[in-house]
Amino acid sequence: MRLLLMSDTHLPKRARELPAELLARVREADAVVHAGDWVDExxxxLLEARSRLLVGVYGNNDGPRLRARLPEVARAEFGGVRFGVVHETGAAQGRERRCEERFPDLDVLVFGHSHIPWDSTAPGGLRLLNPGSPTDRRREPYRTYMTAVAEGGRLGEVRLHRLPPRRVTPGR
Known part of the structure; x- marks a missing residue:
């Protein structure tokens, strides 16, 4: 299964629309995972309409209408790999230990909140992935998202994609 991982889209506050490159990847993916902070319904x-399968959660910036439609934590199995999705995991220090304790039944945890890409493996084997943000780089050099392939009970081809800088239109 080809997976597209994203988080922290913050539309329309941080950008007017999702990047064209990301939308093209949505059409190619077997499943899209969004780790919260959508901001708008x-x-x-859009992602529900364009995705074959969408798994998402709400984030701290998502209001009551999004919270009514999305869970705080989501779980799914892709290609025999057990995934969890959550928006916040707390401070970077101690993250692997905390997440392994909270999610002992997962192989992969996708999270967001920080806008900082993250890829690590906890001592017990839990893989933690934060795709960053495709619309708001904050202090990072690039806006980002991730792709991966899950098949035969293994996660492979995990790749962080850097989006080109947005063009600034004169007079805006």
Missing amino acids: ATLD
């Missing part, structure tokens, strides 16, 4: 509607 239109982004959820």
Whole structure:
């Protein structure tokens, strides 16, 4: 299964729309995972309409309407790999230990919140992935998202994609 991982889209606050490259990847993916902070329902509607399978959670910036449509934690199995999705995992220090204790039944945990890409493996084998943000790089050099392949009970081809800088239109 080809997976597209994203988080922290913050539309329309941080950008007017999702990047074209990301939308093209949505059409190619067997499943799309969004780790929260959508901010608007239109982004959820768009991804639901364009995705074969969408797994998402709400984030700290998502209001009551998004929280009514999305869980705080989601679980799914892709290609025999047990995934969890959550928005916040707390401070970077101690993250692997905390997440392994909270999610002992998972192989992979996708999270967001920080806008900082993250890829690590906890001592017990839990893989932690944060795809960053495709719309708001904050202090990072690039806006980002991830792709991966899950098959035969293994996660492979995990790749962080850097999006080109947004063009600034004169007069805006």
